[in-house]
Amino acid sequence: MNYQIDHIRELESESIFIMREVAAQFENPVLMFSGGKDSILMVYLAHKAFYPAKIPFSLLHVDTGHNFPETLKYRDELVERFGAKLVIGSVQEAIDNGIVTEEKGFDASRNGLQTSALLEALEKGKYDAALGGARRDEEKARAKERFFSHRDEFGQWDPKNQRPELWNLFNGRKNIGEHFRVFPISNWTELDVWQYLALENIPLPSLYFAHEREVFKRDGTLLADCEYIQKRPDEEVFTQMVRCRTIGDMTCTGVWESNASTVDEIIQEIATTRMTERGGRTDDKRSETSMEDRKKLGYF
Amino acid sequence: MQTELLRFTTAGSVDDGKSTLIGRLLYDSKSIYQDQYEQIERVSEKRGEEGVNLALLTDGLKSEREQGITIDVAYRYFSTPKRKFIIADTPGHIQYTRNMVTGASTANVALVLIDARHGVVEQTKRHAIIASLLQIPHLLVCINKMDLVDHSQSVYDKIQDDFEQFAAKLDVKDVSFIPISALNGDNVVNRSEKMDWFEGSTLMYYLENVHIASDHNFIDTRLPIQTVIRPYNDEFHDYRGYAGRIAGGSFKVGDKIVALPSGFSSEVTRIVGASGDQESAYPPQSVTLLLKGDIDISRGDMIVRENNQPEVGQDIDLMICWFDREKPLKPKGKYAIKHTSQDVRCVIKEVRYKLDINTLSRDQEDKEIRMNDIGRILIRTTKPLFTDPYRKNRVTGSVIIIDEGTNNTVAAGMVI
Ligand SMILES: Nc1nc2c(ncn2[C@@H]2O[C@H](COP(=O)(O)OP(=O)(O)OP(=O)(O)O)[C@@H](O)[C@H]2O)c(=O)[nH]1
Numbered sequence: 093m094n095y096q097i098d099h100i101r102e103l104e105s106e107s108i109f110i111m112r113e114v115a116a117q118f119e120n121p122v123l124m125f126s127g128g129k130d131s132i133l134m135v136y137l138a139h140k141a142f143y144p145a146k147i148p149f150s151l152l153h154v155d156t157g158h159n160f161p162e163t164l165k166y167r168d169e170l171v172e173r174f175g176a177k178l179v180i181g182s183v184q185e186a187i188d189n190g191i192v193t194e195e196k197g198f199d200a201s202r203n204g205l206q207t208s209a210l211l212e213a214l215e216k217g218k219y220d221a222a223l224g225g226a227r228r229d230e231e232k233a234r235a236k237e238r239f240f241s242h243r244d245e246f247g248q249w250d251p252k253n254q255r256p257e258l259w260n261l262f263n264g265r266k267n268i269g270e271h272f273r274v275f276p277i278s279n280w281t282e283l284d285v286w287q288y289l290a291l292e293n294i295p296l297p298s299l300y301f302a303h304e305r306e307v308f309k310r311d312g313t314l315l316a317d318c319e320y321i322q323k324r325p326d327e328e329v330f331t332q333m334v335r336c337r338t339i340g341d342m343t344c345t346g347v348w349e350s351n352a353s354t355v356d357e358i359i360q361e362i363a364t365t366r367m368t369e370r371g372g373r374t375d376d377k378r379s380e381t382s383m384e385d386r387k388k389l390g391y392f
Numbered sequence: 393m394q395t396e397l398l399r400f401t402t403a404g405s406v407d408d409g410k411s412t413l414i415g416r417l418l419y420d421s422k423s424i425y426q427d428q429y430e431q432i433e434r435v436s437e438k439r440g441e442e443g444v445n446l447a448l449l450t451d452g453l454k455s456e457r458e459q460g461i462t463i464d465v466a467y468r469y470f471s472t473p474k475r476k477f478i479i480a481d482t483p484g485h486i487q488y489t490r491n492m493v494t495g496a497s498t499a500n501v502a503l504v505l506i507d508a509r510h511g512v513v514e515q516t517k518r519h520a521i522i523a524s525l526l527q528i529p530h531l532l533v534c535i536n537k538m539d540l541v542d543h544s545q546s547v548y549d550k551i552q553d554d555f556e557q558f559a560a561k562l563d564v565k566d567v568s569f570i571p572i573s574a575l576n577g578d579n580v581v582n583r584s585e586k587m588d589w590f591e592g593s594t595l596m597y598y599l600e601n602v603h604i605a606s607d608h609n610f611i612d613t614r615l616p617i618q619t620v621i622r623p624y625n626d627e628f629h630d631y632r633g634y635a636g637r638i639a640g641g642s643f644k645v646g647d648k649i650v651a652l653p654s655g656f657s658s659e660v661t662r663i664v665g666a667s668g669d670q671e672s673a674y675p676p677q678s679v680t681l682l683l684k685g686d687i688d689i690s691r692g693d694m695i696v697r698e699n700n701q702p703e704v705g706q707d708i709d710l711m712i713c714w715f716d717r718e719k720p721l722k723p724k725g726k727y728a729i730k731h732t733s734q735d736v737r738c739v740i741k742e743v744r745y746k747l748d749i750n751t752l753s754r755d756q757e758d759k760e761i762r763m764n765d766i767g768r769i770l771i772r773t774t775k776p777l778f779t780d781p782y783r784k785n786r787v788t789g790s791v792i793i794i795d796e797g798t799n800n801t802v803a804a805g806m807v808i
């Protein structure tokens with residue numbers, strides 16, 4: 093008998109194992125759903141992990157109100173397809189209730205406000221574990237994450253003092269008020285994700301494929317022209333074939349010049365690209381350790 | 393697209409060049425993105441370093457960059473047409489040994505770095521002992537900074553001898569050696585022109601070719617149950633699936649099985665995998681088994697074969713590595729234990745000995761087990777565990793010990 097298993101199937105098996113641990117170890121887990129390919133992958137893996145039972149987690153979307161319209165459409169269809177429950181944490185509401193204050197000016201983004209809205213939604217729903225689709229290959233602070241990442245009662249991450257995590261024995265014990273972030277696809281790379289999406293024929297939001305869009309350039313990054321971003325006087329809008337490599341809030345998600353219009357072409361493109369996918373994220377560019385700083389406060 | 397997954401870890405004392413080596417491996421294999429490279433180039437320049445400090449590719453935390461050491465494991469990925477690699481770059485500093493164990497616990501290969509100027513030091517020994525306790529199947533000893541010892545063969549030979557003498561007392565199966573310069577890239581991806589006396593292969597060649605197919609146990613059939621799948625709807629009314637990741641051996645549809653601890657027998661009627669029904673299953677696949685008849689199985693139980701069963705018992709003999717900074721192991725103390733999908737409590741019945749890292753002798757006088765100590769203990773659990781010796785099975789032979797007051801993982805344990 094041939095006992096070989098290829099790397100994609102091994103990653104799949106690892107992620108399913110972790111999702112099952114979460115369902116077993118926590119009382120009220122939730123899956124953080126951003127609308128991007130990684131959270132879409134997470135939903136499909138969760139479906140497999142518990143099939144033919146329903147996914148035992150609600151999906152939590154922390155909505156900045158600055159979405160690409162395509163994201164919401166895809167989200168609602170996905171929720172319908174899997175009969176999942178959708179919970180929305182609204183940044184707009186947090187602003188309206190005076191919990192957070194909106195940034196002003198050209199570089200204004202609601203990305204930072206997402207953390208407060210997320211922590212608030214977690215508290216409100218009494219969630220004791222939040223599953224996230226972050227991957228270690230995305231960013232240098234994420235490269236340091238455990239699968240089971242402990243958060244104190246303020247939702248903070250302490251990277252200098254993480255719990256040891258041995259073998260596949262995941263310690264989800266905590267005190268009241270604390271919670272865990274769990275990252276089942278930690279070990280997947282961007283290319284692994286795309287190869288899997290191709291292998292499994294998973295439909296994706298149209299934003300990932302090359303399309304014509306009105307864009308403008310800022311600090312070397314192309315941004316989609318939209319009502320949420322205030323352009324500087326010298327920033328000119330032009331039309332370009334582009335696609336998204338990550339999908340977040342419109343104000344911080346850069347778009348890429350690309351002609352890749354099928355999953356196979358995207359795989360080709362990623363295999364040869366010289367830039368990381370978060371290279372176009374203006375939220376990561378704010379300082380050398382902006383991801384680490386945000387994560388310490390409780391960001392995804 | 394069929395590629396194997398190889399997980400490897402770095403080990404060795406602080407500043408021996410582990411992170412630099414990983415950076416070099418990624419750089420020379422063209423696995424670094426341009427924006428990542430530009431970022432570390434900028435940071436190196438700002439810090440006034442001579443060249444681009446490749447260790448910054450893994451040392452990504454603010455405090456790591458401030459202190460110039462690795463604090464916690466960084467995971468990095470790259471692939472070649474042959475394999476996909478998961479790298480765990482771990483800290484050498486003794487204070488962070490727990491993070492080294494974290495990175496090493498899932499590795500197939502450990503790269504043990506030694507600074508050619510200093511040779512085998514205590515921390516090299518500690519890490520080599522941990523690697524052997526963890527039963528990492530392959531050790532590659534990388535004698536680094538050869539550029540600082542004139543690429544001298546005699547220095548290399550001497551260190552190899554020292555290490556071999558020490559390792560003879562350890563339980564390691566496969567040890568190889570290689571002289572490198574992580575800084576200059578000698579024998580990392582490209583062969584060194586300065587060490588033509590070395591006839592072995594480069595690090596990259598080793599990683600692509602080391603034989604790992606047999607690193608799982610395919611003999612002793614084990615499935616620890618994580619969760620029971622019950623759809624509660626009309627279409628799948630009677631569906632009851634036992635979900636888990638195969639920890640050893642293999643299952644086929646039609647196999648006779650026994651459930652532990654109940655001892656009830658049954659037969660596998662279906663195996664549902666990630667892509668639907670499958671005829672058989674083996675490690676490390678996550679599956680759901682359906683069984684004939686109605687038997688009561690829940691999380692923590694284990695499905696095995698009648699004629700090949702694990703040890704079922706409450707008295708467990710363990711080698712442990714202790715992590716708690718504040719508190720030493722409490723003799724007669726009570727702790728929580730995690731083993732496969734079981735959660736139990738235990739009492740420490742006896743500390744048998746503590747291991748002297750330098751001589752590997754057993755200290756039976758001073759038995760206080762403090763942070764980073766390795767020792768042998770006997771525990772009694774509140775419920776039976778289903779174990780195999782760690783040497784035979786890394787999944788069913790490992791436990792973690794948890795302090796019930798702080799909820800912290802305070803030790804890694806390996807069943808003798
Ligand atoms: N000359 C020379 N210097 C090296 C070599 N490899 C690493 N170094 C230097 O040694 C120092 C420590 O290197 P690191 O890669 O940070 O060491 P490390 O083993 O990762 O250290 P910890 O992770 O803190 O245990 C740095 O200044 C490196 O530039 C080498 O081959 N030759």
Ligand SMILES: [Mg+2]
Pocket residue numbers: 410411412447451461462481482483484
């Ligand atoms: Mg290091």
